Amino acid sequence: MISYIAKRLLGLIPVLFVVSIVVFLIIHLTPGDPARVMLGDEATEEQVLELQERLSLNEPLWTQYVLWIGRVVQGDLGQSFFLGTGVVDVIGERLGPTVTLAVGALIVALLISIPLGIAAARWPGSLLDAGALGVSLIGMALPSFLLGLMLALVVGVQLGWLPVAGYRPLSAGLWQHVRYLILPTISLGVVQAALLIRITRASMLDTLGMDYVRLARAKGLSERMIAYRHAFRNAVLPVMTVVGATFGSLVTGALVTETVFNIPGVGQLLVSSIARRDYAVIQGTILLTTLSYVLINLITDLLYGLADPRVRLGNSGAR
């Protein structure tokens, strides 16, 4: 197990290196002088020179990279050019709503996809199966922000059941907090569920065809018992991996859904930073999102290795 962990950790180094290069280069992809672009047309020559100095834009590119990565490793993502505070603090302030939305959506997705996927696998070819695949197709093709807009239009505007947009912190009362989160979490959750339904179904189908399931059946266990207690435990592993692997789309989905519902999270921060050309915040947001994505994947991989010895043995080759 230790060598498996070490191998996975070593494998992260090139990934993180490439990620850091890409994020670092964002500021240098601007046409012309980054300092001038950030300051806008009205800036004086001194201001531009001063900013160039502060961002050490006059150094050779690789020196700049070393300086930048040195600060990043110490947890310093620079200053927000527009807000005047540290990027880490700016993002930290906005993290709450985004995490709430993402976790809520994941719960919705699991609540939809696991029962539906299991049912579809138990009765393949049935009307229920077709329905599950239909839900999956729609969720797969519709981006969450589109579903969100449609829900806001129908449930929020036409029916007036739920607020169209906005966010209330938990301190405003639990019901208010939840009321404003229902539409966003559903629109993001259904889209996330699309893939999970397919994976759950495929994985359950495979497991239900195995010998030990036939044995369980021969013992006279009820189909329900077999599906939920015996087969599902084995079938859940791929589902777990996909939850980790789709974390990226969950987060980006959350960022866009926030914009639909005016939730003051990291997504809105990113959007307004793009409009303001506040590159330090853009870099920081992308770096932290990617980092959390990589870490989540690492954790699911490790859990997977822990749960299924074949994975870690297979990875370390002949032993």
Place this chain on the structure above:
Amino acid sequence: MTAITSSFFQVRATASKLTKYPALLAGLIILIAAALICFVVPLFITESSTAMDMRNRFAPPLSGGSLLGTDEYGRSVLARVLEGGRTSLLVGMAVATLATISGIVIGLLSAYYPLLDQILMRIADGLLAIPRMLLAAAWSAARGPLAVTLVTALTIASTRVMARLVRSRARAVKEEAFIDARRVQRASDFRILFRHIAPNCVSVVAVHACFIFADAIITEAALSFLGAGVPPPAPSWGNMLYDGKAAIFNGWWIAGFPALIVAITTIALTMVGDGLRDMFDPKGQRPRGNLWGLLLGRRGTKW
């Protein structure tokens, strides 16, 4: 002559095959219809997509002289949906084509040259770790919101998965006997790669190109929606959704129609992609689901 007749029979065989895959056929018909409507209908209507008419703001559908109503500046929603459709379809097509070509080249080369493979795949791993939307958003934030920037960003973001898929297919094909035979005949590497291995990757490529197409349309819409895509006043489905959201209490049709058409187009593309996969592999031994399914393998035990 024989070549012509054989290709004629191939086309006929493909056409008759299509009827066995209703989802594929339906998806294709919807797509062709959408493309025809977006590119041909504007030639026959007089409504402009950018002309404002302040006396005629928020006119509901079928009133105020516009079939689909007008937006907050009195612009025709119909004309804008069609114009935006041209942008979206062109962006999607451009991204799908460019990402396919670069994905094939990178995938084939890395399947064939181990050293290059190590370098390219490490880069691909790194790029895969950054969520695609963020990569595209960052790129267009840096380069300024333009259609060209958007296409470049989406191409970069989509190439990596295509390259991975081609690579794994090509690695399997490389081990087959007929490739050894070509090598014995002293065919050049280039010839082996592009004449003999590449045609065997077509099924993987065609299926995934559809998903890239659909994804490009969605991502374009999302980015324009966030203000990092096609800049106004030129319409795109994404920035129409944005305008529609701002005016959500004034009229459902402003966001409703673009939302509907994005949904129809992407569902059609997904149907085509799924249908093509079933057609190439009727046994269904292949993973279900989209690219994650392909990456995960059949039982999802490795990726």
